[in-house]
Amino acid sequence: MKDKIDTVENAETNFQTAIQDTSSESFMKDAFLRLIANKGAVIGLILISLLFLVAFIGPYITPYDFLSQNIEMRNQGISWAHPFGTDDLGRDILSRVIYGARTAVIISLSVTVISFLIGIVVGSIGAYNVGGKIDAFIVWLIDITMSIPSLLLVIVLNTSLKPLFMRWMETQYLETKNPMFRETIWIDFVLVFGSIALIKWPKAARIIRAQILSIRNKNYVIAAIASGVSTIGILRRYIIPNSIGPVVVLFSATLGEAMVFESAFSFLGVGVRPPIPSWGNMISDGLRVWHLHPHILAAPAAVLAIMTMAFSFLGDGLNDALNPRQWK
Amino acid sequence: MWKYIGDRLLRWIPTVLVVLFVVYALVFFGAGDPIKLIFLRAPGDIAYNAERIEAMREAAGLNRSFLVQFWNYLLHLGQGDFGNSLVSGRSVGSMIAKAFPITLQMGLAAGAFLTIFGTALGVIAALNHNRWLDNVISGFAMGIWGVPVFVSGPLLMIFFVKVLGIMAVPYGWHGLFNSRVILPMLVLAITPMALIIRQARSALLQVLSEDYIRTARSKGIPNIQIVVRHMMRPVLSPVVSQLGIIMINMLNNAVLLETVFGIPGVGNLAVESITSSDYPVILALVFIGSTVVLMVNLLVDIVLPFLDPRSLSKKETV
Numbered sequence: 001m002k003d004k005i006d007t008v009e010n011a012e013t014n015f016q017t018a019i020q021d022t023s024s025e026s027f028m029k030d031a032f033l034r035l036i037a038n039k040g041a042v043i044g045l046i047l048i049s050l051l052f053l054v055a056f057i058g059p060y061i062t063p064y065d066f067l068s069q070n071i072e073m074r075n076q077g078i079s080w081a082h083p084f085g086t087d088d089l090g091r092d093i094l095s096r097v098i099y100g101a102r103t104a105v106i107i108s109l110s111v112t113v114i115s116f117l118i119g120i121v122v123g124s125i126g127a128y129n130v131g132g133k134i135d136a137f138i139v140w141l142i143d144i145t146m147s148i149p150s151l152l153l154v155i156v157l158n159t160s161l162k163p164l165f166m167r168w169m170e171t172q173y174l175e176t177k178n179p180m181f182r183e184t185i186w187i188d189f190v191l192v193f194g195s196i197a198l199i200k201w202p203k204a205a206r207i208i209r210a211q212i213l214s215i216r217n218k219n220y221v222i223a224a225i226a227s228g229v230s231t232i233g234i235l236r237r238y239i240i241p242n243s244i245g246p247v248v249v250l251f252s253a254t255l256g257e258a259m260v261f262e263s264a265f266s267f268l269g270v271g272v273r274p275p276i277p278s279w280g281n282m283i284s285d286g287l288r289v290w291h292l293h294p295h296i297l298a299a300p301a302a303v304l305a306i307m308t309m310a311f312s313f314l315g316d317g318l319n320d321a322l323n324p325r326q327w328k
Numbered sequence: 329m330w331k332y333i334g335d336r337l338l339r340w341i342p343t344v345l346v347v348l349f350v351v352y353a354l355v356f357f358g359a360g361d362p363i364k365l366i367f368l369r370a371p372g373d374i375a376y377n378a379e380r381i382e383a384m385r386e387a388a389g390l391n392r393s394f395l396v397q398f399w400n401y402l403l404h405l406g407q408g409d410f411g412n413s414l415v416s417g418r419s420v421g422s423m424i425a426k427a428f429p430i431t432l433q434m435g436l437a438a439g440a441f442l443t444i445f446g447t448a449l450g451v452i453a454a455l456n457h458n459r460w461l462d463n464v465i466s467g468f469a470m471g472i473w474g475v476p477v478f479v480s481g482p483l484l485m486i487f488f489v490k491v492l493g494i495m496a497v498p499y500g501w502h503g504l505f506n507s508r509v510i511l512p513m514l515v516l517a518i519t520p521m522a523l524i525i526r527q528a529r530s531a532l533l534q535v536l537s538e539d540y541i542r543t544a545r546s547k548g549i550p551n552i553q554i555v556v557r558h559m560m561r562p563v564l565s566p567v568v569s570q571l572g573i574i575m576i577n578m579l580n581n582a583v584l585l586e587t588v589f590g591i592p593g594v595g596n597l598a599v600e601s602i603t604s605s606d607y608p609v610i611l612a613l614v615f616i617g618s619t620v621v622l623m624v625n626l627l628v629d630i631v632l633p634f635l636d637p638r639s640l641s642k643k644e645t646v
Binding site for chain 2: 038040042104143144150152153156157160161162163253256257260263264267268269270280283286287290291294297298301302304305308309311312313316
């Protein structure tokens with residue numbers, strides 16, 4: 001009997017501290033202060049904000065068109081007129097790098113949002129069906145997709161879905177005569193982010209499932225249910241603030257990984273195709289003439305290297321800021 | 329132990345069957361009729377002879393239904409026959425037998441390099457905890473972890489060949505003991521090395537606060553002996569447990585790295601076969617890739633109890 005009273009009291013104190021803990025504004029403020037204190041994370045955050053800014057206002061600030069060729073100005077080195085030089089067709093590399101940022105941001109943002117939407121739905125279904133058949137199936141699916149070499153699978157997905165899609169588009173065009181179905185540029189984009197998202201959702205689903213499971217059985221949630229808080233209230237006050245940390249960390253990591261995947265595809269020639277600039281296909285172009293004109297290769301490679309590092313440092317800073325208990 | 333290995337293998341079989349099924353379906357419905365692909369790719373003008381195509385499809389068994397073809401493929405696979413390449417007509421088995429040793433040698437060399445240097449750097453960082461050396465090493469490990477090989481490879485290539493001028497152009501495969509292999513191997517090793525550094529560092533930091541280390545210190549045992557005798561095993565076990573992830577990472581990277589440096593390994597074969605939708609080769613590579621990953625994970629699970637006997641009892645209780 002005494003034990004029972006103890007646990008009830010325990011639950012009550014837990015409930016009280018939980019209320020103080022999860023007054024989410026102060027937690028966010030705290031996390032933000034911790035993030036700001038981390039130099040690497042701040043630099044990463046600035047670089048990533050710059051990337052997004054450049055991606056959105058790109059067309060207004062590029063000095064040249066990314067397509068306009070100038071045969072007389074081929075393979076130019078670094079100069080005031082062309083800060084990053086020109087490539088083997090006389091196109092300005094700075095403008096192409098800026099347009100490449102646009103490609104990278106569009107694709108990585110859509111991939112991350114799509115894979116998180118799938119991950120949230122699948123992960124919560126799994127969490128609310130724990131021990132059931134649906135959950136077992138979901139866990140099995142997650143394990144499978146995470147244990148095969150993902151790049152190979154994504155390339156297979158991408159190259160085999162493309163002809164299917166093209167055939168469908170062609171029949172649509174013949175039926176409707178809508179010129180939209182003859183556009184091929186956006187197919188590249190849709191296929192690239194579709195196939196990357198198919199590989200990336202399991203991670204999101206796994207972490208969301210694990211978060212919901214670990215929080216659902218905490219005393220303060222049980223106490224909140226007992227005192228009649230509505231489901232939405234529980235989600236808003238307890239589940240979301242307590243699980244947001246790992247999810248935000250994974251979100252930033254997925255953004256970075258998706259950016260790398262997009263470049264890797266375009267580098268191998270199965271992703272975004274020239275003339276649409278992507279850092280990946282620019283590196284692949286530069287690799288053909290790197291021995292004579294290394295600057296063509298160096299510019300996109302250096303930008304991509306800096307951006308991936310920025311994502312790593314920001315991810316690490318977010319991890320420290322949002323999961324303070326993990327290290328203590 | 330044997331029961332455990334058998335259990336793992338039994339669970340692996342349905343997984344690999346599902347993966348093969350999905351990939352087979354994708355190339356079957358996506359890439360289109362392989363015989364037509366052969367004709368489309370043939371040089372010169374070959375008369376489009378519908379009868380001849382039908383006869384060839386009949387002979388190859390391609391006019392049967394999808395499931396029958398998949399079943400036949402599995403039967404052949406069970407006998408170790410991967411079929412023939414659609415592009416060159418050579419047997420896929422012999423193509424892989426030629427490419428696989430190259431990738432394997434690179435992977436083993438890189439694996440040995442990254443395990444030794446990664447552990448050493450992680451230990452050095454932990455012993456200098458929060459001093460500048462630690463900051464440099466952990467900063468390096470964090471920064472390098474996300475950088476893909478098709479970025480670090482070309483950048484290092486420009487740096488060593490053009491800026492410093494101390495290296496011949498690393499292109500192609502000239503055997504493992506040729507100086508041209510240094511750069512590709514380094515690039516392959518450097519990304520997963522970051523993971524090892526971080527694992528070794530955090531493991532050693534944890535060990536340093538253990539009681540038995542303090543006891544050893546208070547007995548007056550020299551520092552180097554403490555590190556070698558008392559710390560190595562607890563540091564090595566998290567390092568070994570990461571080898572599965574590292575293997576997947578290296579398999580992924582091999583595809584990109586071999587394209588950058590023109591190495592005729594498995595990765596190069598994969599890119600070639602995918603761009604020409606040579607699907608017997610693609611299927612064989614997916615099969616081998618997931619087999620290798622499974623084998624490495626199994627090996628890790630077998631080796632781990634020797635380094636850390638606690639991991640076995642944990643597994644049994646769970």
